Amino acid sequence: xxxxxxxxxxxxxxxxxxxxxxxxxxxxxxxxxxxxxxxxxxxxxxxxxxxxxxxxxxxxxxxxxxxxxxxxxxxxxxxxxxxxxxxxxxxxxxxxxxxxxxxxxxxxxxxxxxxxxxxxxxxxxxxxxxxxxxxxxxxxxxxxxxxxxxxxxxxxxxxxxxxxxxxxxxxxxxxxxxxxxxxxxxxxxxxxxxxxxxxxxxxxxxxxxxxxxxxxxxxxxxxxxxxxxxxxxxxxxxxxxxxxxxxxxxxxxxxxxxxxxxxxxxxxxxxxxxxxxxxxxxxxxxxxxxxxx
Numbered sequence: 001x002x003x004x005x006x007x008x009x010x011x012x013x014x015x016x017x018x019x020x021x022x023x024x025x026x027x028x029x030x031x032x033x034x035x036x037x038x039x040x041x042x043x044x045x046x047x048x049x050x051x052x053x054x055x056x057x058x059x060x061x062x063x064x065x066x067x068x069x070x071x072x073x074x075x076x077x078x079x080x081x082x083x084x085x086x087x088x089x090x091x092x093x094x095x096x097x098x099x100x101x102x103x104x105x106x107x108x109x110x111x112x113x114x115x116x117x118x119x120x121x122x123x124x125x126x127x128x129x130x131x132x133x134x135x136x137x138x139x140x141x142x143x144x145x146x147x148x149x150x151x152x153x154x155x156x157x158x159x160x161x162x163x164x165x166x167x168x169x170x171x172x173x174x175x176x177x178x179x180x181x182x183x184x185x186x187x188x189x190x191x192x193x194x195x196x197x198x199x200x201x202x203x204x205x206x207x208x209x210x211x212x213x214x215x216x217x218x219x220x221x222x223x224x225x226x227x228x229x230x231x232x233x234x235x236x237x238x239x240x241x242x243x244x245x246x247x248x249x250x251x252x253x254x255x256x257x258x259x260x261x262x263x264x265x266x267x268x269x270x271x272x273x274x275x276x277x278x279x280x281x282x283x284x285x286x287x288x289x290x291x292x293x
Contacts, residue, residue: 010216011075017209018071021090024202025064031198032057035191042143042184046118050111050188053104053195060100060199063093064206071213080220087213090206097203101196108192112185119181123152127161134164140180141166147187149180 036054043051067089074082126140135141141164144150150167151157155175158164167175 007078007216007219010212010219011078013209013212014071014075014216017212018068018075020209021064021071021206022068024205025061025068028057028061028064028198028202031194032061035194039188039191042139044139045122045143045184046115046188049114049118050107050192053100053107053192056100057195057198060093060097060202064202067093075216078220080217083213083217083220087210087217090210090213094203094207097199097206101199101203104192104196104199108189111188111192115185115188116181119184120152123157123180127157136166140164143180143184144176147180147183148176149178149183150176151179152181153179 032054036051036058039051039054043049067086070082070089071086073079074086123140126138144164144166148169150163154177155163155167157179158167163175169176
């Protein structure tokens with residue numbers, strides 16, 4: 001396969017690879033925004049904590065889109081430096097996503113104790129408020145309705161104040177038996193696992209086409225010759241043609257051109273460096289007249 005055909009083939013592969021990276025980045029943006037929005041609805045129960053993995057997932061999506069722009073521009077212009085920069089940043093992004101997935105799993109294992117303390121303190125404030133159980137817009141009533149839970153650990157937490165309406169199932173009028181602390185912490189843990197899965201999946205998908213980018217950089221490194229038709233051709237063909245011996249007529253023509261190009265230079269040089277000789281004045285011979293005695 002000719003060099004130009006190989007470059008064209010790998011260019012199309014890199015274009016497809018850039019589109020794939022853009023799709024992964026868009027998925028990270030959508031999933032991260034959804035998880036952040038879900039968490040923000042009840043983030044006051046945990047003192048506005050544990051939102052960092054969702055924001056990082058959104059940031060990874062934005063970085064992926066920026067890399068797509070760099071990769072598309074570098075491929076269209078066949079710029080080796082830009083392609084190398086695109087590949088280097090892409091490797092850094094893939095490694096970062098693997099690290100983010102591990103960090104999300106580590107955050108999942110460390111959030112139980114601080115989340116329990118924050119939820120318990122907020123539930124005590126809910127019990128202390130008079131009439132809070134009748135407020136349908138209160139965060140605890142919304143949490144118990146959405147997660148189908150009741151109280152901090154269960155229905156026994158409402159022995160002194162009475163069970164609120166949000167603890168009842170509207171279909172069969174039964175009380176939810178699961179405590180909200182367990183349900184809410186469990187939902188945060190599931191979201192952390194989702195962040196880790198999305199980051200790992202994006203890293204694996206984005207690592208599929210690095211070989212194509214590297215191969216395109218190597219192909220663009222080979223010297224090329226621009227033909228009069230506008231096509232690129234490798235200098236290997238040119239060097240092969242140079243090995244063919246020239247005819248005597250071509251050699252004579254080239255030597256004549258070389259001599260013709262050097263003669264004017266030598267003439268100008270000699271004329272500028274040599275001064276013309278100074279003309280001597282004519283000497284008139286002295287004639288002696290005879291003396292008459």
